[in-house]
Amino acid sequence: MTGDRVLVMDFSDAVAEVLFRLEPGDVVTYGEVAAEAGHPGASRAVGNLLRRTEGLPWWRVVASNGRLAPGHEPRQTELLRSEGVAVENGRVVVENRAERGGSP
């Protein structure tokens, strides 16, 4: 019963909880975090929170298009790669082997 332990959590706390639940090698988008935190659509607020808050696994959060955080691409790339995440040209490589322009 009351499996929900969601006590009046502030936006910041809710987002932080979701972030800390992530495991090494896991990557999520701002929108996913916002929705998981109980604030769907607040993707922008999530980005702002990561920018103002420290101690959070911000590198595990990327944009919906796989883009990394502006100004932190090099650092985020190294962190993600160190966890086994494939990153290329400031972008998280998704299981998307279609349309690629280059070598089919």
Added chain:
DNA sequence: CCCCTGACTAGAA
């Protein structure tokens, strides 16, 4: 209460 900023997103050009 009002105004502005921002590590966003989806869609159009």
Added chain:
DNA sequence: TTTCTAGCCAGGG
């Protein structure tokens, strides 16, 4: 493919 615009949300002054 890249660039721009409009819309949405929370925090801070």
